[in-house]
Amino acid sequence: MVKVIAGDDKGKVAKVLAVLPKTSQVVVEGCKVVKKAIKPTDDNPKGGFIHKEKPMHISNVKKA
Numbered sequence: 001m002v003k004v005i006a007g008d009d010k011g012k013v014a015k016v017l018a019v020l021p022k023t024s025q026v027v028v029e030g031c032k033v034v035k036k037a038i039k040p041t042d043d044n045p046k047g048g049f050i051h052k053e054k055p056m057h058i059s060n061v062k063k064a
Helices: none
Strands: 002-004 016-020 025-028 033-038 048-053 061-063
Touching: 002 025
Parallel strands: none
Antiparallel strands: 002 061, 016 025, 033 048
């Protein structure tokens, strides 16, 4: 569990989903969520939008 100490999600406490050591970033559950457009495919003929967490720099979180 980590606490976000900077950015739009400041103050949230959440679980780390992934660590990206090459870029010094972490993906935190429910933080920095973006809406991404998906083009139509055979599996999803209508396309649409998905909500996805983007990575944030490791200096913006601390252990909780």
